[in-house]
Amino acid sequence: MHQTSASVRTDPPQEPPAVVVRALTKVYSSGGSSVRALDGVDVEFARGAFTAIMGPSGSGKSTLMHCMAGLDTATSGSVRLGRTDLTTLTDKQLTLLRRDRIGFVFQSFNLLPMLTAEQNILLPAQIARRRVDPERLAHVVGVVGLDDRLDHLPSRLSGGQQQRVAVARALLGSPEVVYADEPTGNLDSRTGAEILAFLRDSARTMEQTVVMVTHDPVAASYADRVVFLRDGRLVDDLAAPTAQTVLDRLVGLEA
């Protein structure tokens, strides 16, 4: 029997998840003692998903995020961003990867006080000498509701408005992943809810992959999925979380 062209056709190579972590271990050593902050973590983050990382204090959340963001190096195991294995990169290559392919939102906003909101939003693109699409800028500014605040200095903006600037700055370059570290930790609950809604909407409408570390079950309930760490290990994985289901799992972990 002749083989038809259809029968030998191969499927196009599948896009890998945004981030893939395999057997990730991080040991901090100082003096004679050592701490195993991560102990063989395997986890994947799908493209366009909003995922929260939770766990008791000291469970390894920040260490995991820092290793995934190329801010810290693992002791063993691997972290892939798309098709790039971060563990094979030099410090210079990691700096470029953070600049070009990752967005960051921190608890403390991290805006430059002498620059206006718009200048802060544009700064990473300027540093990278990346052309900014005016439509993309207008879209991102519109999504976070900053149109009438663009010429303000951070000192003339509320905490929530400053965090909106930081979110717009992180989203502008369509990075492969946005890492948010306690993004609502310095905000009241109403303003925090707005920021979480922007992060959720950016995942839904712009297919932006977002990974957020948080202690707050209400914040985590905005995510599509919550992964739980304890003692440096991934111990639970919850889809379609609510504040109550997250709280129940956390109570179980602390028991």
Ligand SMILES: Nc1ncnc2c1ncn2[C@@H]1O[C@H](COP(=O)(O)OP(=O)(O)OP(=O)(O)O)[C@@H](O)[C@H]1O
């Ligand atoms: N630079 C470091 N040197 C030594 N030990 C560290 C360092 N950073 C973190 N650790 C230890 O690694 C473990 C995990 O810390 P990590 O900050 O990742 O936890 P976390 O879950 O983010 O905690 P928290 O919720 O309190 O912020 C802890 O025991 C911590 O003391």
